[in-house]
Amino acid sequence: MTPPRKRQVRLIVSLTLAVLLASGLIYTSFSAASPALTPSQLLRQGRAGTDIQLTGTVVNHSVVDRANGAVDFELADRTGGGPAVEVDYSGSVPPTFEAGRELIVTGELKGRTFVAQPSSMVTKCPSKYSAAPSTT
Amino acid sequence: MTALIAALLIGALLGFVLWALSAPFRARGSATQPGDSDARRALESAKQSKYSEIRDNETDYRTGKLSDEDYRALDRQLRAEAVEILRAIDELDASIPAASD
Amino acid sequence: MAFAGRVALVLALAVCAYGITAALYGGRKGRRDWVDSGRRSVYCLAAILTVAMVILEIAFIRNDFSYNTVANTSSTTTPLLYRAAAMWSSQEGSLLLWVWLLSIWASVATFITRNRLRDIVPYATSVLLGFGAFFTTLLVFFDSPFAQTHPAPVQGAGLDPLLRNPSMLIHPPMLYSGYTFFTIPFAFAVGALVVRRVDADWIRVTRRFALASWLFLGIGIVLGARWSYYELGWGGYWGWDPVENAALMPWLISTAFLHSVMIQEKRGMLKIWNASLVLAASTLAIVGTFLVRSGVLNSIHAFGASTLGIPFVALIAAMTGGSIYLVVSRRDVLRSEHSLDSLFSREAAFLLNNVVLVGLCFVVFWGTFFPLISKAVTGTSAAVGPPWFDRYTVPLALILVLLSGIGPAIAWRRASLANARRNFRLPLAAAVLMAVAACTVVPISSSIGVVLLFSAAAFVCASVGQEFWRGWRARRATSSDSPLVALASMVRRNRRRYGGYIVHIGIAVLFIGVAASSTFQHEQTLSLRVGQSTRVGAYTMRYIRATGSVVADPNHTGATMTLGAVLRVTRGGHYVGTLRPSAGYYPAAQIVPGLVVASLISGDAVDQIGLQSSWRRDLWAAIKPLGATLPANGTQLPEERLVNLADGTISPTLSATQQLQTAFVELGLIVAHYIKFPPAASFTLIASPLVMWIWIGGLIVFLGGLTAIWPAPSALRSRLRARYLARVAQELGRA
Numbered sequence: 010m011t012p013p014r015k016r017q018v019r020l021i022v023s024l025t026l027a028v029l030l031a032s033g034l035i036y037t038s039f040s041a042a043s044p045a046l047t048p049s050q051l052l053r054q055g056r057a058g059t060d061i062q063l064t065g066t067v068v069n070h071s072v073v074d075r076a077n078g079a080v081d082f083e084l085a086d087r088t089g090g091g092p093a094v095e096v097d098y099s100g101s102v103p104p105t106f107e108a109g110r111e112l113i114v115t116g117e118l119k120g121r122t123f124v125a126q127p128s129s130m131v132t133k134c135p136s137k138y139s140a141a142p143s144t145t
Numbered sequence: 146m147t148a149l150i151a152a153l154l155i156g157a158l159l160g161f162v163l164w165a166l167s168a169p170f171r172a173r174g175s176a177t178q179p180g181d182s183d184a185r186r187a188l189e190s191a192k193q194s195k196y197s198e199i200r201d202n203e204t205d206y207r208t209g210k211l212s213d214e215d216y217r218a219l220d221r222q223l224r225a226e227a228v229e230i231l232r233a234i235d236e237l238d239a240s241i242p243a244a245s246d
Numbered sequence: 247m248a249f250a251g252r253v254a255l256v257l258a259l260a261v262c263a264y265g266i267t268a269a270l271y272g273g274r275k276g277r278r279d280w281v282d283s284g285r286r287s288v289y290c291l292a293a294i295l296t297v298a299m300v301i302l303e304i305a306f307i308r309n310d311f312s313y314n315t316v317a318n319t320s321s322t323t324t325p326l327l328y329r330a331a332a333m334w335s336s337q338e339g340s341l342l343l344w345v346w347l348l349s350i351w352a353s354v355a356t357f358i359t360r361n362r363l364r365d366i367v368p369y370a371t372s373v374l375l376g377f378g379a380f381f382t383t384l385l386v387f388f389d390s391p392f393a394q395t396h397p398a399p400v401q402g403a404g405l406d407p408l409l410r411n412p413s414m415l416i417h418p419p420m421l422y423s424g425y426t427f428f429t430i431p432f433a434f435a436v437g438a439l440v441v442r443r444v445d446a447d448w449i450r451v452t453r454r455f456a457l458a459s460w461l462f463l464g465i466g467i468v469l470g471a472r473w474s475y476y477e478l479g480w481g482g483y484w485g486w487d488p489v490e491n492a493a494l495m496p497w498l499i500s501t502a503f504l505h506s507v508m509i510q511e512k513r514g515m516l517k518i519w520n521a522s523l524v525l526a527a528s529t530l531a532i533v534g535t536f537l538v539r540s541g542v543l544n545s546i547h548a549f550g551a552s553t554l555g556i557p558f559v560a561l562i563a564a565m566t567g568g569s570i571y572l573v574v575s576r577r578d579v580l581r582s583e584h585s586l587d588s589l590f591s592r593e594a595a596f597l598l599n600n601v602v603l604v605g606l607c608f609v610v611f612w613g614t615f616f617p618l619i620s621k622a623v624t625g626t627s628a629a630v631g632p633p634w635f636d637r638y639t640v641p642l643a644l645i646l647v648l649l650s651g652i653g654p655a656i657a658w659r660r661a662s663l664a665n666a667r668r669n670f671r672l673p674l675a676a677a678v679l680m681a682v683a684a685c686t687v688v689p690i691s692s693s694i695g696v697v698l699l700f701s702a703a704a705f706v707c708a709s710v711g712q713e714f715w716r717g718w719r720a721r722r723a724t725s726s727d728s729p730l731v732a733l734a735s736m737v738r739r740n741r742r743r744y745g746g747y748i749v750h751i752g753i754a755v756l757f758i759g760v761a762a763s764s765t766f767q768h769e770q771t772l773s774l775r776v777g778q779s780t781r782v783g784a785y786t787m788r789y790i791r792a793t794g795s796v797v798a799d800p801n802h803t804g805a806t807m808t809l810g811a812v813l814r815v816t817r818g819g820h821y822v823g824t825l826r827p828s829a830g831y832y833p834a835a836q837i838v839p840g841l842v843v844a845s846l847i848s849g850d851a852v853d854q855i856g857l858q859s860s861w862r863r864d865l866w867a868a869i870k871p872l873g874a875t876l877p878a879n880g881t882q883l884p885e886e887r888l889v890n891l892a893d894g895t896i897s898p899t900l901s902a903t904q905q906l907q908t909a910f911v912e913l914g915l916i917v918a919h920y921i922k923f924p925p926a927a928s929f930t931l932i933a934s935p936l937v938m939w940i941w942i943g944g945l946i947v948f949l950g951g952l953t954a955i956w957p958a959p960s961a962l963r964s965r966l967r968a969r970y971l972a973r974v975a976q977e978l979g980r981a
Binding site: 147150151152154155158159161162165166167168169170186187190191193194196197198199200201202204205207208209210211212215219224227228231 | 247249250253254257261264268278279280282283286287289290293294297361362363445446447450511512655656657658659660661662664665668669713716717720739740743970971974975977978
């Protein structure tokens with residue numbers, strides 16, 4: 010095989026391999042992904058599934074302590090107003106957890122309550138990058 | 146008081162900027178030096194790279210990554226390429242005095 | 247003074263606009279004076295922005311709350327060092343820091359190229375000033391750091407306690423230095439492509455800047471991981487969070503560029519690769535800057551929805567479109583001078599390296615943006631988690647580590663089989679030995695990945711060690727230097743090569759730490775009363791007693807109250823160490839009348855991790871003193887009952903200062919009570935092997951990068967040059 014031909018073959022082989030691998034990757038990502046929903050979306054769609062990523066803001070006055078540091082609270086959409094969903098949470102609670110804080114928690118919807126996987130809570134850094142500062 | 150400092154600061158900044166940006170237009174007669182020419186710099190860089198390659202080749206040989214024949218063949222080729230570059234530099238240096246007459 | 251700051255920003259924008267025009271005009275018309283004026287605009291920009299930065303920093307240090315940004319991010323109770331750092335914790339402050347760093351690096355680049363690359367410099371200067379113009383436009387018209395409110399508020403909101411940590415002081419400037427540095431190779435790549443000149447001189451200049459960007463970004467990433475480990479209460483250092491990924495992607499691409507540019511330098515190959523890689527790395531750096539502030543993806547960092555999303559997307563689109571256009575329209579100039587001689591060569595190894603790194607970047611990119619992709623495709627936003635990332639990045643990382651051991655030992659152009667056998671015998675033996683050793687220590691069925699990685703790391707260390715040994719021996723054979731001097735001069739004569747080898751070792755060490763700590767970690771979250779203990783892996787941790795303090799903040803971060811615990815760790819009955827985790831409580835933004843004591847401690851709480859690190863393992867503990875939830879805002883307050891009692895006793899007729907003083911006394915009593923009668927507390931306890939090796943590996947990478955980037959002493963250079971000149975001249979005479 011002449012050198013240019015060899016190069017062409019190499020190129021085609023590597024490109025084909027790349028496309029195959031990329032397709033495999035892309036395919037598995039769709040099946041491995043967990044839906045990321047807001048509370049209003051969750052309640053509206055009533056999604057079943059064990060790995061739902063719920064993002065929202067903790068509703069004021071909704072936090073109730075349980076034994077062993079576990080905590081129940083309500084989560085509403087970040088944009089405010091709209092239905093809130095009850096969340097049962099256990100495991101480690103980040104110290105920044107409080108009412109009004111935005112957070113992400115993973116789990117599943119059981120009935121009307123969202124049961125979170127233990128220690129799956131991620132609280133967001135308090136927003137300092139908003140253009141319009143909030144007044145306290 | 147702070148207003149005065151602020152005004153002075155702004156004035157100083159403006160003055161500095163105007164002075165700096167206009168300096169190239171005021172300083173005349175800084176024509177290209179033969180040694181500075183872009184083409185020469187490019188050739189110098191090429192020469193440096195070639196020397197690096199020759200050195201690297203030797204290091205590879207000494208650390209056992211090339212056979213004797215491979216090393217000698219490569220070394221010959223690289224030095225020939227270096228010679229070409231040196232020739233080009235000489236040609237460039239020779240042609241400059243003629244151009245500035 | 248704020249007015250001066252605003253004027254400075256407008257002046258900066260004007261200077262950028264002028265500079266772009268002057269440089270482009272001078273470039274097109276061949277007028278050196280116009281180009282020089284354009285170049286001087288870069289210096290002027292740096293000067294003006296430095297003044298603006300100083301004005302803003304002074305405002306922070308002096309607690310001038312008339313500045314909105316100072317009021318939003320700092321307070322009188324924030325320690326001085328963190329007050330200064332608060333400047334870049336806001337959007338407007340961070341934008342100013344970004345463009346200031348850009349102007350500094352651009353000035354350095356402009357100075358270094360003052361006598362070189364004459365045809366490229368005008369365009370490179372315009373690109374750099376173009377970035378400057380973009381960011382100063384944002385600062386002047388969209389989000390000014392010099393916006394003021396009159397009358398000024400009395401107290402500021404305070405720096406988020408989560409950010410009051412030494413790592414966080416350096417992390418943003420380091421990351422921003424990395425991101426901004428990427429604009430320089432980008433600018434010179436664009437300039438080179440515009441004038442159709444992609445040669446050795448361009449490489450030499452661009453390479454140093456690309457290496458500096460790579461180094462800064464790498465340090466920023468490691469520091470971020472360290473912060474996550476030491477500060478956040480989850481005990482992890484990498485979570486595949488979008489902002490972590492945002493910094494990783496340009497770093498991966500620039501690693502590819504640094505390797506493959508060596509090939510262009512030596513063999514004139516891979517030019518399209520290199521142009522594309524450097525343009526992609528810089529574009530990804532801007533994407534990273536954008537991701538952190540856009541709120542477009544769910545992340546621990548996504549700072550709410552910012553109004554700057556659209557301008558950034560426009561910039562990224564322009565960079566991407568422009569890059570593609572340039573590479574495609576200049577592909578004749580980017581044609582390779584040579585082709586691959588053999589698949590058994592360093593060139594081939596580097597090419598494979600490129601492919602793997604780009605593949606890794608693609609995986610990270612896909613996973614990071616998947617929520618947006620899935621929303622576009624299926625209508626629902628979905629996220630992939632760390633298991634998905636790990637599944638694809640771990641094998642690719644393994645291949646990468648292996649390649650980093652193959653590369654140093656294989657020759658350029660063509661490696662003969664016999665030689666290859668001689669060079670790989672030792673590394674392979676080391677790998678096999680390590681695999682066997684690892685199998686005896688760990689169960690292979692569950693941790694094949696760890697065994698493979700350990701073997702690959704051994705392979706790399708042996709291969710690189712062999713290179714050092716052989717090079718040193720060769721040097722000793724040709725010179726009379728003492729052993730140590732020979733080693734030093736060997737490295738000095740070829741900093742890039744040996745610096746690179748050191749980096750490879752650092753990466754191998756880092757991955758050893760990552761593999762061991764992620765696979766063999768033991769973790770527990772539970773509540774303990776004093777005297778109770780629990781087992782974490784092979785260790786027993788016992789809650790000995792409670793600790794607490796008021797105001798005498800042991801970590802100097804401005805916490806009003808700190809509550810903690812003393813944990814005694816034993817292993818097999820033998821004392822191993824003591825951990826002292828604590829939780830710091832900070833004041834709320836405003837003191838609420840009638841709830842003075844509560845206000846002193848109901849702001850954000852922060853974990854102070856109790857940590858004992860050793861070569862073999864880390865013992866990590868976080869505490870959350872349990873408490874009832876404050877009805878007012880849902881914070882969990884320890885000793886809430888006592889706090890409410892104390893608040894009830896403070897007479898509202900006292901002055902504000904007297905109320906505060908009484909509140910502190912009450913708080914002291916509450917803390918004393920906590921220490922004497924500690925309730926149960928919630929602990930997260932982790933025993934994790936070889937974590938320290940991650941940081942050590944990072945340090946080695948840094949030292950290797952520093953070695954590689956260190957400029958060779960010019961005297962040495964000219965001596966060598968003279969020697970070689972003589973030899974080549976000799977040949978000339980002979981030929």
